[in-house]
Amino acid sequence: MPPENHTFTTFPIASGGFCKRCNRGHLIDSGSALPYGRFLLDQLEKNKRLDLDIADDQSDFRFTLAPLYGPSRGQMFGVLICRRQDGVSGMLKAFSGQFNGVWEAPGWVPPLLDVALFQRISDPVDQMIKKLGKEIEGLETDSPQRQELTNHRRELSRNLMREIHDLYAVTNFRGETEKLSQIYRGSGGMPTGTGDCCAPKLLNHAARHQLIPLGLTEFYLGRENRSSTRHHGRFYPACSEKCQPIMGFMLCGLDREHG
Structure with a gap:
């Protein structure tokens, strides 16, 4: 729970896409996730490691944040606030792609694919x-x-x-599961890394565990990217190239859940 006097971004950020299943667009905004996103950013900066839920003397050296400030540059992180079926709310967190060559880390949602099979x-x-x-x-x-x-x-x-690409499958809030190749709505071929960003990881995990999203936010941590479109400590919507073309399907049914 973030402290009450904690400073955080207050402007709303919405992410989403068009769903060909129901022929309409679906969006999710930052909602109640912004203060938790800012709190997670501060915790990562303070602890300088990814495995926040592990004692210092048991921390895995692979999860140090040092590489994010070097030649490898920074990375996106995301927070999804959800409500369980019993009404209790909680927080999910994700990192984009792999972290320092590792797909999974304790306390973070897993990737969409089966890592061993991959x-x-x-x-x-x-x-x-x-x-x-x-x-x-x-x-x-x-x-x-x-x-x-x-x-x-x-x-x-x-x-x-x-x-x-065939290893990636996502579940939406109608309980429907499809391969990414079946739902991708971008122009041209599906880009490498589609499905590895924070938003798809978080939404897929929530849908598969019958959690109702209340707010989604993402921020960038580390050295700015090569194109200078991502800067440390700033919050961004889900990316237009890889996320928006699949988020319409992934969010389908969420309005029904909210209703």
């Missing part, structure tokens, strides 16, 4: 792609074999990406 599928192909890369580097630029290997590597990458 590794079984991707690790062998990643090794093949790296091996091809080394072979390509050793060939002349105009070598026919170089072009052949380059095309083979590109095809391996495309096939792997399709397999990875």
